[in-house]
Amino acid sequence: MEIPFIKCHGSGNDFILIDEIKNPLSLNEKQRRDISRLLCDRENGIGSDGILFVQPSDNAEARMRMFNSDGTEAEMCGNGLRCVARHMIDALGEKEIAIETKEAVLDVSQVKEIFPGVDTFAVAIEPISFAPSSLPMNVKDKEAIDVSIPELSTNRTFTALSVPNPHVVSIVDHIDQRELKIAGQKANAIPELFPRGVNVSFVKVMDTNKIFVQTYERGVGLTNACGTAMSASSLVSTILGPNEVGVPIVVMNKGGLVNCVVEKKDEGFRIQLRGNGTNVYESKVTVNSECTEFEQHDKHFFTDENEKYEKLKEYASSQVRSESI
Numbered sequence: 001m002e003i004p005f006i007k008c009h010g011s012g013n014d015f016i017l018i019d020e021i022k023n024p025l026s027l028n029e030k031q032r033r034d035i036s037r038l039l040c041d042r043e044n045g046i047g048s049d050g051i052l053f054v055q056p057s058d059n060a061e062a063r064m065r066m067f068n069s070d071g072t073e074a075e076m077c078g079n080g081l082r083c084v085a086r087h088m089i090d091a092l093g094e095k096e097i098a099i100e101t102k103e104a105v106l107d108v109s110q111v112k113e114i115f116p117g118v119d120t121f122a123v124a125i126e127p128i129s130f131a132p133s134s135l136p137m138n139v140k141d142k143e144a145i146d147v148s149i150p151e152l153s154t155n156r157t158f159t160a161l162s163v164p165n166p167h168v169v170s171i172v173d174h175i176d177q178r179e180l181k182i183a184g185q186k187a188n189a190i191p192e193l194f195p196r197g198v199n200v201s202f203v204k205v206m207d208t209n210k211i212f213v214q215t216y217e218r219g220v221g222l223t224n225a226c227g228t229a230m231s232a233s234s235l236v237s238t239i240l241g242p243n244e245v246g247v248p249i250v251v252m253n254k255g256g257l258v259n260c261v262v263e264k265k266d267e268g269f270r271i272q273l274r275g276n277g278t279n280v281y282e283s284k285v286t287v288n289s290e291c292t293e294f295e296q297h298d299k300h301f302f303t304d305e306n307e308k309y310e311k312l313k314e315y316a317s318s319q320v321r322s323e324s325i
């Protein structure tokens with residue numbers, strides 16, 4: 001089968017976007033998992049953190065299904081949703097639309113540039129819950145806020161929340177990637193505590209309303225950035241730290257930066273995640289029916305927007321270097 005796709009990224013968290021509205025495909029669930037594993041492979045595939053399947057929806061302008069590079073499906077993907085928002089906003093010529101995700105229909109829009117020349121998209125991150133059962137995390141307490149999880153680390157505290165995919169967040173003085181990888185691997189190997197796995201993030205507070213976040217993603221490993229993790233980390237560092245509700249929090253990451261605005265909603269919270277949705281190139285693959293082999297066709301690069309994004313990345317790296325993170 002022939003599959004046209006766009007290689008895109010949000011903060012260097014990269015995806016293969018497959019538009020099934022424009023090019024209908026009749027993939028079964030096994031083929032979706034197998035194609036994700038085949039194409040996301042960094043050594044023998046195209047290489048990406050996941051696949052974004054864009055499908056028709058009865059409740060919104062489109063529906064997003066997100067598969068991690070290991071073939072598992074996630075409830076939500078913040079950086080991916082910005083890429084899908086950009087794709088559908090371009091296709092429909094509208095500035096504000098809604099996208100259906102696994103657990104909610106979410107508002108997305110094109111907003112003021114986060115950095116000169118970088119088209120910027122805002123996506124709603126909700127529903128949010130601190131109930132351990134929502135991750136799920138098998139503990140008796142009603143919440144797990146700033147608590148020790150000895151299975152992950154003997155010297156850190158974590159806060160557990162779903163946004164609505166599962167996260168645990170630890171505020172640290174220094175981000176040690178090796179330590180994060182070990183904690184992430186442990187967290188995803190104890191189904192008795194986290195039956196569906198969990199994304200693990202370390203957050204360094206750089207200033208009031210400015211943080212650096214790195215994440216070990218369930219189904220992927222260490223990534224440049226994770227949108228839902230940066231949203232969860234913004235909320236946790238507002239509750240436990242110096243950040244403020246209603247004020248854009250600058251979230252630095254290895255792939256650039258985003259803004260997160262934590263808002264009060266009813267008895268709880270919602271977050272607005274704002275950042276790039278950059279197309280790298282478009283191409284096509286021909287995949288065999290067993291989804292074990294593929295052939296990639298010519299690539300057409302989007303040079304201009306990538307050059308503009310590189311400037312944002314250089315700026316973000318200089319900020320992070322000066323803090324010696």
Ligand SMILES: N[C@@H](CCC[C@H](N)C(=O)O)C(=O)O
Nearest residue numbers: 074077078079165226227228
């Ligand atoms: N990188 C994504 C989240 C992708 C899903 C995650 N790995 C999970 O399994 O929950 C983001 O930008 O939010």
